[in-house]
Amino acid sequence: MNKNFFDYYKKYAEETPDKVLLRIDENTLTYGEFMKKTAVLGSALKNLGICPDDKVGLVMPNSIDWYVVYWSAVRIGAQPVPMDPQSGSLELSRLLPATTVKVVFAAEKYRTNNIIGAVSDLVPEKISLRKVVCFADESVIPQNDSFISADNFINEYGENECEIYQPEYLHTMSLACTSGSTGIPKLLCVPSGGFLSTQEEMGSWLKFTADDVMMVGMTLYHQGGFGMGLQMTLKGGTVLYQPQFNPVTFLETVQKYKINVIQLSTTLAKVLLSTPDFDKYDLSSVRICYFAGEVLPKEIADILVNKLGIRVINIIGSSETCTMVVWDSATDNGTDPSDFRKLSFTDFRVIDEKHNDVAEGDVGELCVYTDGVITEYFGNPQLSAEKILTDEQGRRWFCTGDLVSKLPNGIVRFAGRSKRIIKRGGNLVHAEEVEACLLTHPKIAAAAVTDEPHPVIGQQIVAYIQPKGDEKVTRGELARFFDGKLSAYKVPDKVILVEEIPKDIGKIQFKYLRKKEYK
Numbered sequence: 001m002n003k004n005f006f007d008y009y010k011k012y013a014e015e016t017p018d019k020v021l022l023r024i025d026e027n028t029l030t031y032g033e034f035m036k037k038t039a040v041l042g043s044a045l046k047n048l049g050i051c052p053d054d055k056v057g058l059v060m061p062n063s064i065d066w067y068v069v070y071w072s073a074v075r076i077g078a079q080p081v082p083m084d085p086q087s088g089s090l091e092l093s094r095l096l097p098a099t100t101v102k103v104v105f106a107a108e109k110y111r112t113n114n115i116i117g118a119v120s121d122l123v124p125e126k127i128s129l130r131k132v133v134c135f136a137d138e139s140v141i142p143q144n145d146s147f148i149s150a151d152n153f154i155n156e157y158g159e160n161e162c163e164i165y166q167p168e169y170l171h172t173m174s175l176a177c178t179s180g181s182t183g184i185p186k187l188l189c190v191p192s193g194g195f196l197s198t199q200e201e202m203g204s205w206l207k208f209t210a211d212d213v214m215m216v217g218m219t220l221y222h223q224g225g226f227g228m229g230l231q232m233t234l235k236g237g238t239v240l241y242q243p244q245f246n247p248v249t250f251l252e253t254v255q256k257y258k259i260n261v262i263q264l265s266t267t268l269a270k271v272l273l274s275t276p277d278f279d280k281y282d283l284s285s286v287r288i289c290y291f292a293g294e295v296l297p298k299e300i301a302d303i304l305v306n307k308l309g310i311r312v313i314n315i316i317g318s319s320e321t322c323t324m325v326v327w328d329s330a331t332d333n334g335t336d337p338s339d340f341r342k343l344s345f346t347d348f349r350v351i352d353e354k355h356n357d358v359a360e361g362d363v364g365e366l367c368v369y370t371d372g373v374i375t376e377y378f379g380n381p382q383l384s385a386e387k388i389l390t391d392e393q394g395r396r397w398f399c400t401g402d403l404v405s406k407l408p409n410g411i412v413r414f415a416g417r418s419k420r421i422i423k424r425g426g427n428l429v430h431a432e433e434v435e436a437c438l439l440t441h442p443k444i445a446a447a448a449v450t451d452e453p454h455p456v457i458g459q460q461i462v463a464y465i466q467p468k469g470d471e472k473v474t475r476g477e478l479a480r481f482f483d484g485k486l487s488a489y490k491v492p493d494k495v496i497l498v499e500e501i502p503k504d505i506g507k508i509q510f511k512y513l514r515k516k517e518y519k
Contacts, residue, residue: 002193005234006075006164009034012236016210021233022067023240023257029064031236034071036160041072044157048130050102052077052165055175057101059092059119061085061110062220062241065135065150069105070220074173077165081175081187082221085110089121096127098185098379099175104129105150108136111244116140120147169193175378176223176319187378188223188320195227196234198322198372201345203231206261206288206313210236214261215254217245217268223319224292228263247271251281258285265293266439267446267501269300274445274468286310292317295414295432296327296337299440305329316340316414320387320398322372325412338414339407346370349397350406355389358406363415366402373398403430422449425457427489437486438463438478443471446501449492463492466501473497 009031012019017032029037050056056073058080060066066082073080081099083092085107096104104123106115116134123129124146133153134141141147148156167173173192177185208214214232218225220241229239240253245268254262264272269291272278289304291314304310314337317324325340325348332339342348349357350364358364367389373396376384389397401419404412416430423429431449438447446466454460465473475495482491 002167002169003196004164004166005071005192005196008234008236009071010164012210016236019210019236020238022064022229023238024062024064024243027064029067034068037068038072038075039160039162040154040158041068042075042162043159044154045072045078045103046076046162047157047159048103050076050078050130053172054078055099055101056080057096057099057104058082058221059085059087059115060105060107060135060221062243063107063135065105065107066220070174070226075162075164077167077171079172079174081177082226083177084221085115086113087115087118088113089118092118093122093126095177095185096122096129099177099187102129103131103133105133105135108134108140116142116147123147167192170375172375172378177221178223178319186380186383188374189376189378190223190322191372191375194370194372195322198345198370199227199230200234202343203235205343205345206231206290208232208235208237208261212237212260213240213257214238214263215240215250215257215259216263217250217265218263218293225263227322228290228292232261247275251275251278251283254286255282260285261288261290262286263290263292265291266296266300266436267294267448269304270439271445271466273300273303276469283308283310288313291315291337295416295436297436297440298336301329301337305333312337314338314340316366316400316402317368318398318400318402320374321368321370321400324368324370325366336413339411340404340414341411348412350404350412351399360406360408363403363405365418366400366404366412367397368400369395369397422451422459422461424451424459424461424489424493427487429461429490431461433486434461434463434490434492437482437490438465438492441473441478441481443468443473448501452494454493460493461490462494462496464496464498464501466498 013031013035019031020028021031021034022029056078070080081101106119108116119132120142132147133150135150171192172189174190176188176190216225216229220226232239289310289312296314301312304312312329314327315324325342327337327340347369349367351367352358352364387399403415403418416432420431421428434449435447438444445468448464450462451459452462467473479491
């Protein structure tokens with residue numbers, strides 16, 4: 001019989017029922033409560049008629065409720081489908097039918113987004129669901145048969161006992177949603193056995209233990225943020241998330257709970273390092289800072305390693321691979337954090353457009369093997385065939401879209417995303433390289449680089465910049481700063497100062513950059 005996620009959680013619930021599994025602000029979920037609550041909600045889903053392989057939608061920010069809903073669906077063999085809680089009715093009008101969800105769990109709101117309002121614009125007139133279960137006050141829940149409060153749903157449908165579904169190794173555990181570069185939803189079929197093995201192996205490689213406490217900067221609805229936290233809980237440790245990222249409360253939480261491992265993106269790290277009175281916070285408990293999602297400049301890695309004495313782990317990959325390739329300051333310090341090697345349980349190739357291996361010294365696309373590579377894109381066989389390669393041994397390899405140089409000794413150097421190349425005149429510019437340079441500027445807290453059409457040079461480089469405090473940053477100042485660091489044609493043509501770079505999943509969310517609230 002294949003090992004199940006619940007084999008781990010049941011064991012920890014029996015051994016240490018009062019141990020905190022998940023903390024979000026002051027709200028906690030113990031291992032014992034996890035087993036009891038997923039039994040009640042899992043049975044409620046079954047009594048509603050939800051069966052194995054049925055889809056269960058979550059439109060909720062980080063919360064204990066999110067975690068219980070997700071694992072209750074897994075417990076009965078259904079497939080949770082986490083969605084961005086900032087999704088409006090137009091986005092949901094595409095997502096809900098594409099995912100074939102039969103029930104949706106919704107929070108009242110997130111930031112300025114009225115989630116229940118967005119769902120009620122569609123249900124039941126445009127989209128049919130068995131229920132929309134609302135974590136909200138009765139006064140804001142629509143008064144029709146499709147909507148029900150979470151308390152009433154549990155009271156009406158829930159029981160105290162619920163069997164644990166035993167999945168096949170390649171059973172789809174969940175559908176992870178990502179908009180991709182085009183904004184069209186991509187739905188990732190995450191394999192249960194492979195996802196479990198890769199996250200357990202990554203936690204073992206990092207030497208996580210039940211005594212560890214981890215703080216994750218990414219959100220739960222993002223596959224990377226959820227998976228990195230899972231690497232800790234599979235060892236019986238404690239994982240923390242914030243309802244939404246706040247640098248001061250992040251640092252205060254690290255200090256208060258003596259966090260051992262923090263997970264960040266480069267943008268989040270720069271925001272933290274730019275926090276007023278950063279040096280006053282006691283971060284001595286932190287032994288690992290775990291990076292993913294963006295290029296990590298050596299200057300930022302050096303601050304953490306040399307000034308703060310924290311081991312830095314930098315990884316690249318994608319939601320489709322579950323785990324990936326790594327740079328580790330414990331063994332690779334002195335080299336660039338964009339130089340990566342494989343782990344004992346991963347493999348990679350660097351391939352050309354015809355899927356042939358490139359020669360050493362050449363640039364190609366990074367193709368990654370892990371046991372957790374998705375089995376397919378749900379409802380999209382054409383994209384599945386394009387991105388997922390199967391070798392003679394039946395192993396799945398994922399074409400990541402990351403461009404890398406193939407170096408000696410099994411090392412690859414990240415160059416950028418193929419879809420983020422800016423064609424400026426006769427030159428090709430990697431947006432990530434420009435972002436990494438901007439993030440070393442002393443006046444810049446966060447930055448995002450994209451392109452705009454230009455009548456003469458084809459595409460111009462646009463830099464959205466979140467300054468520190470009341471600082472002002474001009475294009476001329478950036479040109480002087482770039483001098484000697486990067487080629488002159490890589491200086492942003494246009495600089496737009498914004499109050500905040502949207503970064504809810506730990507990396508930049510470009511689809512929100514041009515919204516009116518950023519100026």
